Amino acid sequence: MDKFDQHIIEILRTNARTPVSDIAKAVNLSRSAVTARIKKLEQTQVIVGYRAEISVGTPEDEQPMICAYLALKFDTSSGTHQCADYARSLEDIQGVQWCHGISGETDLILYVAVPTMARLREIRDTIQTYPHLRQLVTHTVINEFFNHLTQKEG
CATH class of the missing domain: 3.30.70.920 (Lrp/AsnC effector binding domain/regulation of amino acid metabolism (RAM) domain)
Structure with a gap:
């Protein structure tokens, strides 16, 4: 894992929905290179999944967790x-x-x-x-x- 992979992971940790084009700009690589790197990180189980954080206690949610x-x-x-x-x-x-x-x-x-x-x-x-x-x-x-x-x- 090189500095590009580490930077990609850092961006995805902050926001897993960051568009590949934005990641490519941030790490100074092409979109296809970033896509390939993300795919490899997933295949090698460095990235094992993505998740959604759910807000608890919003006005629609009467009950606290x-x-x-x-x-x-x-x-x-x-x-x-x-x-x-x-x-x-x-x-x-x-x-x-x-x-x-x-x-x-x-x-x-x-x-x-x-x-x-x-x-x-x-x-x-x-x-x-x-x-x-x-x-x-x-x-x-x-x-x-x-x-x-x-x-x-x-």
Whole structure:
């Protein structure tokens, strides 16, 4: 990856919808060269996707977003439980944003963002049906002071 690729990535991180012609001007390459570089960055998995950031709490949105961390602990005495299997099934639950396997007494930690407490309760109810689940603890987010994982324009 050279300085041109790095500059292209920087531009796309700021705004993934930047037109190729604007990127080409900024990096001083032709549009076709920039298009080829972006395609190569995607094929080599340097760029793994694009996303839309959704505004929460807009006037059309009466309900604020409810965010919580769920800590899951499984009974490992049977020897058949695999966190990766549970993680795959959790990925299909709408509202579960990410799932990490962690060290310590907790096996998995999830980050959930949903529009209502009722939806959070539905997610908890679904997870509580998982075999070998020993404990499910919910930590509701009260304040977010900063978040370096999401990039906001401003």
